[in-house]
Amino acid sequence: MPVTAYDLTGRTAFVTGAASGIGRACAVLLAAAGAVVHCADRDDRGLDETADLIKDKGGVAHTYALDVTDRALLGQAVAACERLDVMAAVAGIMHSSPVLETREEDLDRVLGVNFKGVLYACQEAARAMIASGTRGSIVTMASGAVDTGGPGLLCYGAAKAAVVQLTKTLATEMGPHGIRVNAVAPGWIRTPMTDRNDDETQARTEAFMARMSPLGRVGEPEDIAHAVLYLACDASAFTTGQILRPNGGVAMPW
Ligand SMILES: NC(=O)c1ccc[n+]([C@@H]2O[C@H](COP(=O)([O-])OP(=O)(O)OC[C@H]3O[C@@H](n4cnc5c(N)ncnc54)[C@H](O)[C@@H]3O)[C@@H](O)[C@H]2O)c1
DSSP states (O other), rough: OOOOOOOOOTEEEEETTTTTHHHHHHHHHHHHHTTTTEEEESOHHHHHHHHOOOOOOOEEEEEEEEEEOHHHHHHHHHHHHSSOOOOEEEOOOOOOOOOGGGHHHHHHHHHIIIIIIHHHHHHOEEEEEETTTTTEEEEEETTTTHHHTTTTTTHHHHHHHHHHHHHHHHHHHHGTTTEEEEEEEEOOOOOOOGOSHHHHHHHHHHHHHHHSSTTTTTTOOOHHHHHHHHHSGGGGGGSSSOEOSSSSOOOOOO
């Protein structure tokens, strides 16, 4: 018997950060579940590759080359969707610097992309859903960093903690409209963001991260995409304001 709660046929999803890693996996999986997927990213070549992956499997994809910190452009892209059922605000950047060496421009850049970019996507999506009376789902991308802290993680962790606060606050405000808002907080996932550009360091890092997990492996983008699909679809109809932690059971050592 088909599990219809996971069927997104007739629905439309907007995914930021869709040109790479987790965002690409989300876009591809949401399309495979039946959604028309609007893919946004600042990397236009990566966007085209994602759209090709979706279309090769018979899905429908539209692309928007934009920076998520550009509120006006993001608004135009969301407005271009005929309807909006799902927003997955995935775009993000990594930054690492010790607290005592962190510059104001580092903080501004990371908060700009990882927090304001998510905030703008949430605002645009919520406004569109309210205007059309759509009982939609908004999914933000936090990180395991919000639970642990860690050397160098001030800017990144602060932005992700702000995303958690945004998610919980927006969930309380959107509930009366039937709009759900949840976050995914992944553990260490193998993507370009975690690529160390050196095979030996990469292998050592992955082996360490795999040992930290009771499951004995690192995460893949598809592991996170499945969490996003769950939060996007009717299977999670009674779930809002939650932080889902697909992290392989890892309790970080620091
Ligand atoms: N990989 C991990 O271990 C991990 C763990 C926890 C959380 N996350 C979060 O998951 C999300 C996706 O990360 P990923 O690992 O897939 O990284 P990634 O680098 O593979 O993908 C990030 C995507 O975001 C896009 N992007 C970055 N800044 C942008 C901007 N200003 N405007 C538009 N697009 C922009 C990039 O072009 C890229 O396509 C991020 O929010 C990241 O913080 C990742």
